[in-house]
Amino acid sequence: MGEKVRVGLIYGGKSGEHEVSLRTALAVMGEFDYNRYEVKPIYITQDGQWRSGDVLLAPPTDTATLRLEDSNAGEGAALAPVFQGLQSGAAGGGESRALDVIFPLLHGTFGEDGTIQGLLEMANIPYVGAGVLASAVGMDKIMMKKVFAHEGLAQCMFRYYNRTQWEKDANYFINEIEISLGYPCFIKPANLGSSVGISKARNREELVAAIDYAFRYDRKVIVEEFVDAREIEVSVLGNDEPRASVPGEIRASNDFYDYKAKYIDGTSVMEIPANIPQETSDAVRELALRAYQAIDGSGLSRVDFFLRKSDGELLINEVNTMPGFTPFSMYPLMWKETGVPYSELLDTLIELALQRHADKQRIEYGGGSPL
Incomplete structure (x- = not known):
């Protein structure tokens, strides 16, 4: 059998979907064929610290072990495998061998918005999933809808605002929403996954509260018509x-x-x-x-x-x-x-x-x- 493919799994992250990412990582680690792959865990803590673990010989059994709390490797050591391919002579054997591919299992902000993808592009390392552009557009609901409109894809009616616009002309925009979209309507942060920060408004009072709530998670908010x-x-x-x-x-x-x-x-x-x-x-x-x-x-x-x-x-x-x-x-x-x-x-x-x-x-x- 030839040399195994060495896969770096990056998971965790700073977003509100940190725990979802851990569950995803546990599932993926459990399904890899360890006769074909070497799997190296790379964990990003909730506050953005990078930790790396030893190459796995068998899948872990629970998400607690994925936090790599016993790792004594600093952030430099955790980042090194990602950038190792840029260093001359990096493709050695054993634990020092460069990663062949990165599998980013990060959800939400800093994970599927093009930021980690940009880092991996700079590192010139193969990685699973969408590139920088698709990730950024797929994360930003406003830009996504603009692309869909250009493509001629039918979608529900929507309006969008940034925080400065809303704070300056909230009454005007409330009237615009009520006339163009009506109630009920849905309010979402423009950049967030797993339906975090989303509310359904049935009247003006709920609309204002929902928009204030959505602005907690992003500087841009999108309001969509209700579709049965x-x-x-x-x-x-x-x-x-x-x-x-x-x-x-x-x-x-x-x-x-x-x-x-x-x-x-x-x-x-x-x-x-x-x-x-x-x-x-x-x-x-x-x-x-x-x-x-x-x-x-x-x-x-x-x-x-x-x-x-x-x-x-x-x-x-x-x-x-x-x-x-x-x-x-x-x-x-x-x-x-x-x-x-x-x-x-x-x-x-x-x-x-x-x-x-x-x-x-x-x-x-x-x-x-x-x-």
């Missing part, structure tokens, strides 16, 4: 020639699919495949690929839609470039139903990361001679 719809999701996998899974449906236990419905009460229902007509299934898969390519996606994404009950129209909601990835998350479950098991997903994502990195090495960044 089913929530349909599709998993996408690939680089320049992506493919889409069978669709799934989320039936939320709460008024909408918020953080509590996703991670706490556990009573939301996932139906895979979604009970929708074949033509609707084909359409939503096609639209998912269009949205994925519109943001220049690569590796993986989950694309979420509303299927409006009144007329059956599909409205795109968002693209999530680093979806939940436990064996019980929608993304891998939809691929499992499509015929791609969890372990094969991991293999494919590693291959896609290496392929994309090799392709980028063909780019000339210097000032070459004109033809």
Whole structure:
């Protein structure tokens, strides 16, 4: 057998989805084939400290061990494996051997917004998932919706404001929302994942409180019209020639699919495949690929839609470039139903990361001679 692929798993992070990231990392570590891969854990604490652990010989059994509290390696030692490929003679053997690929299992701010991806680009190391541009656009709901509009993808009506605008002209914008969107409506921070900071407003008092609440998590807020719809999701996998899974449906236990419905009460229902007509299934898969390519996606994404009950129209909601990835998350479950098991997903994502990195090495960044 040839040399194993050495994978650095980066998880934790400073975002509000720190614990979600730990659960994802535990699941991924448990599914790697340790006959083919060497897995090196790299943990980012809630306050942004980097820690690294020894290469795993077997998967850990609980998230407590993933915090690497016994690690005596400082931040420099934790960052070294990421940047080792830039150092001459780094590809040695044993523990000093450079990482072959990074698998960032970070959710939310500083994890799927292009920041860690930019760091990995600077380190010139292959990494799983979307690049800087797709990650940033996929995280910023306002920019995402602008890209969707340019692509001609149908979506619900929305308005957006930054904190300075709101504080200066709140009364004007309240009237604008009431006239253009009406009640109920949804208020969201522009940059945050896992439905954190989202509220449903049924009147002016709730609207003002919801916007103040959303501004706690971002300097930009988006307000969307209420759509009476089913929530349909599709998993996408690939680089320049992506493919889409069978669709799934989320039936939320709460008024909408918020953080509590996703991670706490556990009573939301996932139906895979979604009970929708074949033509609707084909359409939503096609639209998912269009949205994925519109943001220049690569590796993986989950694309979420509303299927409006009144007329059956599909409205795109968002693209999530680093979806939940436990064996019980929608993304891998939809691929499992499509015929791609969890372990094969991991293999494919590693291959896609290496392929994309090799392709980028063909780019000339210097000032070459004109033809």
